[in-house]
Amino acid sequence: MSETRVAMRTSNPAKTVDHAMIVGWGVDANPQNDPTYPYRDRSEDDHSGEWQRPTQQEPDIELLKSVEHKWLPAVFGTASPPSGLSGSMRRLAFRWSESNWAHWLLLIGADRVNMIEGVIEDLAHSQIPNIPKEMGVPAEWRHNKTGLIKKVGVTAAIVGTVTALFLAQKKAREPEMRNALNP
Amino acid sequence: MRAMNYRGPYRIRVDEKPMPRIEHPRDAVVKVTRSCICGSDLHLYHGMVPDTRVGQTFGHEFCGIVEEVGPEVENLKAGDHVLVPFNIACGQCHFCKQGLFGNCHESNPQATAVGGIFGYSHTAGGYDGGQAEYARVPYADFGPTIIPDWMDPDDAVLLTDVVPTGYQAAEMAGIQKGDTVVVFGAGPVGMLAARSAWLFGAGRVIVIDHIDYRLEFVRDFAPAEVYNFKELDDVVVFMKKTTDGLGADVCIDAVGAEATGSMLQTILGKRLKLESGSAIALHWAINSVKKGGVVSIVGVYGPTGNMVPIGNVVNKGLTIRANQASVKRLLPRLIEHVRVGNLNPKAIISHRVPLDDIADAYHIFSDKLDECIKPVLLPSAA
Incomplete structure (x- = not known):
């Protein structure tokens, strides 16, 4: 943990303009015209953008930082650093700003890949995930038996129909395949 | 330690x-x-x-006992009972x-829009949260607040998010005495927003949702007029009719990204994820408020974009106010409201569940x- 404390100053182009040179500067200013009252306290708003920064937490994990940040914020979480294919996708996503859809769509894609990686990780640790329990099926059984039976029934019907269609299509193609192999 | 694992x-x-x-x-x-599951955890x-x-x-809603402090934390010591605001x-x-x-700028490397x-x-x-036996609390010399001796811990844990968020929804709405306030969403935050609207002098409070048991609860809790939108042909037309054709003075969106009520928004936002969830509650809020009115948003949306009638915002001259609740700012006022009995947060707790049964x-x-209205999780070590 670093003990460094840095006072930051953001550039403010307005400071390069002498307001005294602007005819009518501030004549219609009205302190009561504040749509952020009362949740924003402007009494200390000096427009300087300066503050005494907190002590910097030293990163001991890989950290992805928004390109919109001027510096690394003083504290951060250290849960689940990026790893695997999903980690590569996240690294790529952080090339773009928060204003870019590619940034967010890649992150959502990485989340889905990460879900599969999680199952693989469980199996690698000889842990078979109890998916019904993780999804709260016992609670569904306690409080909504009919709904659960309906969901299982609908899912079974869809899976059964898709499987039957697939098998029927495969069977229909068998003579064509045989003819193709034995002309 | 035992901890929730996504x-x-x-x-x-x-x-x-x-x-x-x-x-x-x-x-x-x-x-x-104690920790809670928040509606926004569902996102x-x-x-x-x-x-x-x-x-x-x-x-992000939890309270507990300080176990250990870092060298720069001088206002807390091991053994203090604290409630921890959800903002770092x-x-x-x-x-x-x-x-x-x-909106702190020193607590989130991954994004600048949110602290x-x-x-x-x-x-x-990227912080681990409080649905666990222990949690790391950054900036502990600033955020956590010592729970007063007289306060019920069930009230304390609800002061970490749901109460300040509901209260700030009403505060941001700039409610004037006699105003008609419509709250979209009868979840825990909507319930607290409706209750808080009276504290600011509302003349009439209406809550809209589609879940009857929650509407029945908030009818007595707030109290409020309640309507199930599934029983209405058109929510906006109903709102106009019930406000002499003008619209409400204030509309509060306490739903956010998972609103029900529009097949188009559901497909685009919730199924295909082509927008940041379904914004139908916000759509209704914009169209139900009167010209020159205020729409206050505390419902949580994702970081991309949403389909809302922004043209009507311009043409009606609306003011939109929105933010994550600034918990630390509001706590002194809210603790006093709980002390004198203006707010009774713990009434919304419907379920107490051992941490190990978190999936259920x-x-x-x-x-x-x-x-279910509000579940509270109890770690076995607590």
């Missing part, structure tokens, strides 16, 4: 995880005594928030200096089973 959309469990440690001189480690649970990583522990705020950056503690939030994806800083608790809350 495995993917709709899949969570409790596992053994390493104990949190002091990682910064202003950190504390807190032994969690994570449903896989709607980008950069929600497998292995993370959720939970340094208290000294450009935004914190203005009381915008939900750090406990257990709320890497888009909100999420499912019950998500699917609105067993008339």
Whole structure:
């Protein structure tokens, strides 16, 4: 943990303009015209953008930082650093700003890949995930038996129909395949 | 320690995880005594928030006992009972200096639009949360507040998010005495927003939802007029009719990204994820408020975009006010409201669940089973 404390100053182009040179500067200013009252306290708003920064937490994990940040914020979480294919996708996503859809769509894609990686990780640790329990099926059984039976029934019907269609299509193609192999 | 472990959309469990440690001189480690599942946790649970990583522990509403403090924390000591605001705020950056503690610039590397939030994806800083036996609390010399001796811990845990968020929804709405206030959403935040609207002098409070048991609860809790939108032909026309054709003075969106009520928004936002969830509640709020009125948004949306009638915002001359609740700013006022009995937050707690049964608790809350309003998790070590 670093003990460094840095006072930051953001550039403010307005400071390069002498307001005294602007005819009518501030004549219609009205302190009561504040749509952020009362949740924003402007009494200390000096427009300087300066503050005494907190002590910097030293990163001991890989950290992805928004390109919109001027510096690394003083504290951060250290849960689940990026790893695997999903980690590569996240690294790529952080090339773009928060204003870019590619940034967010890649992150959502990485989340889905990460879900599969999680199952693989469980199996690698000889842990078979109890998916019904993780999804709260016992609670569904306690409080909504009919709904659960309906969901299982609908899912079974869809899976059964898709499987039957697939098998029927495969069977229909068998003579064509045989003819193709034995002309 | 035992902690919630996210495995993917709709899949969570409790596992053994390493104990949190002091990682910064202003950190504390807190032994969690109570944590809640928030409606916004369901956005994570449903896989709607980008950069929600497998292995993370959720939970941004918790209170507990200070276990250990870092060398720069002088106002807390081991053994103090504290409630922990969901915002991670340094208290000294450009935004914190203005009381915008939900917008801290020193707590979230992954995004600039939002400050750090406990257990709320890497888009909100990548912190593990309080749905665990222990939690790391950054900026512990600023955020956590010692729970007064007289306060029920059930009230204390609700002061970490749901009460300030509901209250700030009403505060941002700029309610004047006699105003008609419409709250979209009868979840815990909507309930507190409706209750708080009276504290600001509302003349009439209306709550809209489609879940009857919640509407029945808020009718007495707030109290409020309640309507099930599924029984209305057109929510906006109904609102106009019930306000002499003018619209409400104030509309509050206390729903956010998972609103029900529009097939188009559901497909685009919730199924295809081409927008940041379904924004139908906000759509109704904009169209139901009167010209020159105020729309206050505390419902949580994702970081991309949403389909809302922005042209009507311009043409009607609306004021839109929105933010994450600035919990630390509001706590002194809210603690006083609880003390004198103006607010009774713990009344909304419907379920107390051992931490080990968290998967059931999420499912019950998500699917609105067993008339669930607000589940509280109890770690076995508490």
